[in-house]
Amino acid sequence: MVKRRGATWLAALRTPVGAFAATLLVVVIALAVLAPILWHDKAYEIDTDAIGQGASAAHWLGTDDLGRDILYRVLVATRLSVLLAVVATVIGVVTGLLLGTLPSLLPRPAARLVTAAVNIAVAFPGLLLVLFFSVIFGVGAQGAVLAVGFALAPAFARLAQTLAASVAGHDFVSAARVSGVGRLRLLFRHILPNIGEPLVVNATIGAGASLLAFSGLSFLGIGVQAPDYDWGRLLGEGLDGIYINPAAALAPGVAVVLAGLAFNLVGETVAGVVGVRTPSARLKARPVAATREDVVEDRDDDAVLLVENLQVAFPRPAGWTVPVRGVSFTVRAGEAIGVVGESGSGKSLTGLAVSRLVEAPGVVTADRLEFAGKPLLTTPERELRSLLGTSLAMVFQDPMTSFNPTRRIGRQLAEVSEQHQGMSRSKALARAVDRLRAVRIPAAERRARQYPHEFSGGMRQRAMIGMGLMGQPRLIIADEPTTALDVTVQRQLLRLLARTRAERNTAIVLISHDIAVVSQTCERMLVMYAGRVVEDLPSAGPSVTPRHPYTRALLAATLDLDTDRDAPLAVIPGRPPEPDRMPAGCAFADRCPAVTDRCRAEDPVLERVADAHRVACWHPHDVPPSGPARAESVKESVTAGGAE
Structure with a gap:
């Protein structure tokens, strides 16, 4: 020291x-x-x-x-x-x-x-x-x-x-x-x-x-x-x-x-x-995104967000650390995608990078990073400001710190329309009241004159979604929107996001620790570990079975009403590696029960194993023959697979 x-x-x-x-x-x-x-x-x-x-x-x-x-x-x-x-x-x-x-x-x-x-x-x-x-x-x-x-x-x-x-x-x-x-x-x-x-x-x-x-x-x-x-x-x-x-x-x-x-x-x-x-003066040259051989999804003209080989790096006294390394996925119009993983897996940082919210000295690189057809890394900031301010909405994990505590809620929402849509002060405030009413906040006119500390946690989250709806968002990135909220408020927020998606054909990226919430809310699930997507799979379906050991372990650790209270809780042994101490091979190798020498020597890439299903694992779990017993939820599939 x-x-x-x-x-x-x-x-x-x-x-x-x-x-x-x-x-x-x-x-x-x-x-x-x-x-x-x-x-x-x-x-x-x-x-x-x-x-x-x-x-x-x-x-x-x-x-x-x-x-x-x-x-x-x-x-x-x-x-x-x-x-x-x-x-x-x-x-x-x-x-x-x-x-x-x-x-x-x-x-x-x-x-x-x-x-x-x-x-x-x-x-x-x-x-x-x-x-x-x-x-x-x-x-x-x-x-x-x-x-x-x-x-x-x-x-x-x-x-x-x-x-x-x-x-x-x-x-x-x-x-x-x-x-x-x-x-x-x-x-x-x-x-x-x-x-x-x-x-x-x-x-x-x-x-x-x-x-x-x-x-x-x-x-x-x-x-x-x-x-x-x-x-x-x-x-x-x-x-x-x-x-x-x-x-x-x-x-x-x-x-x-x-x-x-x-x-x-x-x-x-x-x-x-x-x-x-x-x-x-002591930093090495800025990192360049390493070439990855992940199988990228077929490009779709209806894609709202296209990410290929996304990398986020931050300087340290000894060099650069890369907490997000080679993330690739596509979000289509009206699609809901969940991003799950343990703390430190790079979920929130990926959302911030896509939203252009990673500030210097952080460096974001990608082979391709496009939103609504615009390349985010090469388009001038002035052109992106109006696009991101109206077409992309970000719902942060803690809206109490996201809202300015010294300004009224209505004025903060109205600022979006004033800055990006050229509305007058009175019209912008009227639209803010309308957006608060749209997200089911009672007495919207009175609430618009209140400060953030006068709102409950669930109401602040809804107000944050209302801020995103001040424009015409094509994509909503919700970063842990249900954290520290009771189950009733969680259900209301998830229903609000679902209704917004249905009414406006808005794509949603839901970042969460709760894999059960994601499986019930989203069509697809991106499982992240140590800064990478290790599995991309549909959330539910009769033929869907998680292939990656990490996904199976996450699901096995999920509790529900049928969980045996007398049995010990399922846990994932060990801990994820630090971003600046990544092993040479698979990052999950030290915690994986099926690890081999190849896992420790070579880093697997995302490969397609079925329609809309990609896995980064040298030994993905073999799917048992399909049958009536397999036409159940994802968690039941994993439980059955774990018992084999």
């Missing part, structure tokens, strides 16, 4: 921002240490023959009203300017951290009092707080340091409070409380370690603000007093003769800007490392 973090730091320093920040900070620190040693005497040397001169060969930036060299004074002032800014930052961070974490330690009345005090302080502009504290602590460097430090504290305290509150609600903190961990130990062992990184980043950036504030106080004559001087004091002195020698004022001003920039850019670099940003 230490080696990896060190490599991340080195990679961050190789970026333009990181390299420039590090160089600038090293120069500032070197001047702060060496300048007083090398040029202290020259900075105080008075030359009565060169009073108030402009730039010359002897004095590159000219002299002040006592004939002292301005360049040497600016360089020597680096130490005091930077030192006082750092001390003020430390005071502000420590004070802010105390104020921010005290509510976690104090009784509730006292905690509310501290929080209220911090909120009031944050409401005042920072400069006003600095001037206020300067009056309290008095004129001089010491008073200015305290003024800047305490003025910085409220904002840092608010940040610490927010971060601590976000961590305090986690289960591991609750478990620590239950186990009897004291408040102080809880703070230092469980809360602060989890919020330390963003605090460090903000402290680094805050040092630049402290430098600017301190220089401002010295410029006003409240900060450093003679005979000492910092950049702010030099700026104030040079301003009097700016028309005679502009360099006298510009030099300390430029020094303040460069030093503040160094602190801020270092904070940005630290944020990049803390945020584990993948260094682009």
Whole structure:
């Protein structure tokens, strides 16, 4: 871990921002240490023959009203300017951290009092707080340091409070409380370690603000007093003769800007490392979709969506990881297809890739990816925006996070028609109410004026479907639309999708963990495992029998009313491989009861084994002779096959 973090730091320093920040900070620190040693005497040397001169060969930036060299004074002032800014930052961070974490330690009345005090302080502009504290602590460097430090504290305290509150609600903190961990130990062992990184980043950036504030106080004559001087004091002195020698004022001003920039850019670099940003300089070339030999379905002029060899890749410090690798399928008009598989199999990511919702640095490649006859990977974004906004609807897994919590439901639905169909505000809102009514939301006009949190889970899902119906969708991609809903609401949503499909000839791609729901709702089923489609089969029929061991295991693990409650639950042993650790052969080999050496050495491709039935397996299950006993549901077929 230490080696990896060190490599991340080195990679961050190789970026333009990181390299420039590090160089600038090293120069500032070197001047702060060496300048007083090398040029202290020259900075105080008075030359009565060169009073108030402009730039010359002897004095590159000219002299002040006592004939002292301005360049040497600016360089020597680096130490005091930077030192006082750092001390003020430390005071502000420590004070802010105390104020921010005290509510976690104090009784509730006292905690509310501290929080209220911090909120009031944050409401005042920072400069006003600095001037206020300067009056309290008095004129001089010491008073200015305290003024800047305490003025910085409220904002840092608010940040610490927010971060601590976000961590305090986690289960591991609750478990620590239950186990009897004291408040102080809880703070230092469980809360602060989890919020330390963003605090460090903000402290680094805050040092630049402290430098600017301190220089401002010295410029006003409240900060450093003679005979000492910092950049702010030099700026104030040079301003009097700016028309005679502009360099006298510009030099300390430029020094303040460069030093503040160094602190801020270092904070940005630290944020990049803390945020584990993948260094682009170390990435290999973008991945190219590997050629696959899967048997692709016959191309149909009625196809709404055509996908061939779809691949989605994301960068990692060690290279690229490919969670979706070589997916191929076709969706025809009015067809309902279910996509099933365990968590991490690539179901949702496939839906996002088809919807053009995979953002950089993710990379989507495919031999062919077409929606409504338009190639999604090569068509300009401007042309796709209107097509995807009106002809493709996406129903996300959690509509509470998909809807904007600060906007009313009706306005969010109306935005679709305003942006993509050019409707006026009033007409778009009227259509939004009509769409809410179409998805069976009672009192649609009143509900359109409500916020997402005022809707139940099922109503939010229906409102999300209503948003998709604002246009004329030819395809609806529903990503786990029934998750965390009771069975009654699930049935209502599935009926709504079925009715939409029947009335509008809309194709539906239903992504779900529940293979029973898919088998009852969809005509075809795509079974995904480790980023690939391992079986494509009709959902039901007298001659349908799953051939892939993974599909059979999923179905065997499905519960229904006939399940023997005394028998142990069926499970699939093991776990899927990680996307960046795919085995050489079949990804299911380690969990498959019928694995052979060929399975571990060669990756099978999708091959047609019957009409509308494709399987990626070297040893697909042999279908028993057809007969009356075989004219049952898919699950019954698998149960019978598993008993053989």
